[in-house]
Amino acid sequence: MDTSKSLSTQDLLGVARETFADQFGGIPSVEAHAPGRVELLGNHTDYNGGLVMASAINRETVVVGRPIPGRGALVHAVAFDASDTFLVDRVEQTEPGSWTRYVRGVCWALGERFGGLTSGFEAVFVGNVPLGGGLSSSASLQAAWARFLIGAGIVPRTGSLTGLDSSDPALHDQARMDIAQALRRSENAFVEVGSGLLDQFSAMFGAANQALTLDCLTLKHGLVPLGEHAPAIVVCDSGTSRRLADGMYDRRVAECQRVVDFFRSRIAVEGELMLRHIPLADLQANWDALDPVGRKRARHVLTENERVSQGAEALRNGDLTRFGQLISASHASSRDDFENSSPALDALIEAAAEAPGFLGGKLSGAGWAGCTVNLVKAEQAADFGAALARGYHKRTGLNTVVHVCHAAEGASARQVD
Numbered sequence: 001m002d003t004s005k006s007l008s009t010q011d012l013l014g015v016a017r018e019t020f021a022d023q024f025g026g027i028p029s030v031e032a033h034a035p036g037r038v039e040l041l042g043n044h045t046d047y048n049g050g051l052v053m054a055s056a057i058n059r060e061t062v063v064v065g066r067p068i069p070g071r072g073a074l075v076h077a078v079a080f081d082a083s084d085t086f087l088v089d090r091v092e093q094t095e096p097g098s099w100t101r102y103v104r105g106v107c108w109a110l111g112e113r114f115g116g117l118t119s120g121f122e123a124v125f126v127g128n129v130p131l132g133g134g135l136s137s138s139a140s141l142q143a144a145w146a147r148f149l150i151g152a153g154i155v156p157r158t159g160s161l162t163g164l165d166s167s168d169p170a171l172h173d174q175a176r177m178d179i180a181q182a183l184r185r186s187e188n189a190f191v192e193v194g195s196g197l198l199d200q201f202s203a204m205f206g207a208a209n210q211a212l213t214l215d216c217l218t219l220k221h222g223l224v225p226l227g228e229h230a231p232a233i234v235v236c237d238s239g240t241s242r243r244l245a246d247g248m249y250d251r252r253v254a255e256c257q258r259v260v261d262f263f264r265s266r267i268a269v270e271g272e273l274m275l276r277h278i279p280l281a282d283l284q285a286n287w288d289a290l291d292p293v294g295r296k297r298a299r300h301v302l303t304e305n306e307r308v309s310q311g312a313e314a315l316r317n318g319d320l321t322r323f324g325q326l327i328s329a330s331h332a333s334s335r336d337d338f339e340n341s342s343p344a345l346d347a348l349i350e351a352a353a354e355a356p357g358f359l360g361g362k363l364s365g366a367g368w369a370g371c372t373v374n375l376v377k378a379e380q381a382a383d384f385g386a387a388l389a390r391g392y393h394k395r396t397g398l399n400t401v402v403h404v405c406h407a408a409e410g411a412s413a414r415q416v417d
Helices: 011-026 098-114 137-151 174-188 197-207 248-263 280-285 295-318 320-338 343-353 378-396
Strands: 029-040 049-066 072-076 083-085 120-127 211-217 221-225 232-237 358-363 370-374 401-405 412-415
Touching: 011 049, 011 072, 029 120, 029 137, 029 197, 029 295, 029 320, 029 370, 049 137, 049 197, 049 232, 049 295, 049 401, 072 098, 083 098, 098 174, 120 137, 120 174, 137 174, 137 197, 137 211, 137 320, 137 401, 137 412, 174 197, 197 211, 211 295, 211 320, 221 295, 232 378, 280 295, 295 320, 320 343, 320 370, 343 358, 343 370, 343 378, 378 401
Parallel strands: 072 120
Antiparallel strands: 029 049, 029 412, 049 120, 049 211, 072 083, 211 221, 232 370, 232 401, 358 370
């Protein structure tokens, strides 16, 4: 088990400032950061117009930089020891999956939404969100870049940003939602990765000791308390790669859509019919007529929406035991109906259930590999991590990296004095 490798915010800022001085000279004028996130409930519900519950966590991406005259952008990635340059007036795609494509995509999407960028810039970024583990390192990167560009005055003060004082780190709800939607567009249209709004929303709206709720159909959102003595959110990396499951996400989208297509002439709604609109009772009544794979996928999504509602109520009542049970039920549904778990992820959950302080656990993010997220009594988090690591190794022969996290604030920026 390794719980020590994540740098603190101050450590990240120190690395970023030092690298900025080496790369560009002088000091940055703006510092921005944005958290990763864990999905607590609502697995694969977002693109089906469903309900989601998540939490931003204290793992983050930090961007430091300054605007410069002209139209050139100069960006350095500490983790990759690599740089990129481009023109903010002509943002072109780079290699699929590369960090440069994500950074450029943010510039493209914010420019599109708010009317073009006002100047070039030079900036450095560094982070401690595990890559490829289902903690949304990509949305953390996107949101940190967005906050930097806005804080530096490079994004025009138009639309929901009208009247924004760049020295004020706060953004009102509509501005944050507009930015989240622009970042989703960046990921979908520029990076060309299919996703819902959850990741970008969580990075923008996170709050300490709170869980976030989002209705992906109406965009209604809110906060529910994790309690005065909030549990730890313990993320456990299976040490396995999603590359073995390439294409599975798009396949699940198509499988859910087949069920929607079946009901299209049977259910009338205002606007586009989505899986969210289909009552669970109607799914069960038409079970034998439905595609045998799609109906299981749909059952997971519809029951997962119910778990989100029940989970929010449990938290409002201060019932962490019930909330944890719903998280574990979510994993069972993902494993059996959505089939986006894996032997390694299941082994992590089995080991977690035997560890002290465990309240509930499930796979994180898209699934198939990566991490699990566990709700654990805060005072037992260290003992939990050690016991889980032993149990996981005994079951699989693999080692896990354990990240003890807590619910954290969303993306922000500040002017450097």
